[in-house]
Amino acid sequence: MSELKRTPLYDLHLSLGAKMVPFAGYEMPVQYAPGVMKEHLHTRAAAGLFDVSHMGQVRVDASSLDVAATALERLVPVSVLGLDEGRQRYGLFTDETGGILDDLMIANRGDHLFLVVNAAMKDQDIAHLQAHLIDCQVTPITDRALLALQGPSSEAALETISPGVVDMRFMDVRTLDWQGGELWISRSGYSGEDGYEISVPEGIARAFTEALLGIEAVEAIGLGARDSLRLEAGLCLYGSDIDTTTSPIEAGLAWAIQKPRRSGGDRAGGFPGADRILRELEEGASRHRVGLLPEGRAPMRAGTQLFAGDTAVGEVTSGGFGPSLERPISMGYVSINYAETGTALEADVRGKRLPVTVADMPFRPSTYKR
């Protein structure tokens, strides 16, 4: 096992009393002194600041933005050509079997595309991009930190130190100056809350982070609460809820495949696994990712098997306690015949059959500024 990497904010995390754990090859803060529950609730009530610098930031340049967008469309079922300047959209790298290689954010920053990919997948994703985007220059960005500021007080907090962000709406992308450095800001996140993701040059990352933490509403939040927040928001964790064995349609991510890439669209198909994915779009998939509400207080975690009577019908892929809902919540895959909201199932928890009900997601309505 190679040595763990550190983000530009490592020393700051230690000084803030973080409990550091290995995550995707990095030493990352899983929680600070208040703990996961309070950090989660603070993010929903005010604003939480997350260090997500372990994630991969990648720049894609070509002779023109259309060339870059056309090239990227060979790897994702997303309309990249339809993405306006200053806008961002969620995307997926698919494989030849129609599985998901990773999920990512794609931003049109005018003269280039800016991608953010998962930490654990970034080396593979960059190699994949470099192998297939031969008419583009694919550049991993390794001299920038990445922060997420999430929660209802995010707008007011960021506006005080970076005026202008108030005018952005969900999935807008802007470049703003801060103390001589460029902030690459998007109004997005992975908590179900309004908020921003901010790419900061590493040289000013600590000062910028401290400026945000100096605002009363803003607290540092660890990866533990990041996970419970995204679970309540019904968002997929790559490697748990989606991977190469799940298709975008099974995963309920058909919304990420815009009309031009679907059958009958201007640029239908042309991405890996298009045969299966477009067929499932028309005919449906044999199983579906669903929300699951355990009846009692026992959390149903990843790997928990689901049954309808004696029939095995699926498995939990993420599960735990939802602090804002004050109850356990899970998500998982079930056969399509059992995927309807309200379907009563049973889960095998330590050898006991416990009742669980298929539920809509998000478990808690999102508060994006659309």
Add this chain to the structure above:
Amino acid sequence: MKFTEEHEWLRTDGDVIVVGITAHAAEQLGDVVFVELPEPETKVAKGDDIVVIESVKAASDITAPLDGEIVEVNDALADNPGMVNDDPLGAAWFFKMKIDDMGQLNDHMDEDAYNDMIG
């Protein structure tokens, strides 16, 4: 009071012992969201997994500290598992058990030895 390597505390109360987890263990677990207790009158052997504690982070087991029989469990934990974080040495006791051989209590650590262990 005695302590186990699994971070349980054992307090003698007449002819039974009361068992809970230490403040150190509660802090390491983080916010406790679910506690599953054994049935009263269950015969247990030292090392049996008899309690499940789920925190926001993960599930962990608590084992029987000695051979004996569960005589009472703290049902209040079912509705208010957060007590484990708020008052681990008091209100959040887990179960009471009658042990087969009170002498075995001395196999476990005293407070100084436990504090040395957790450093």
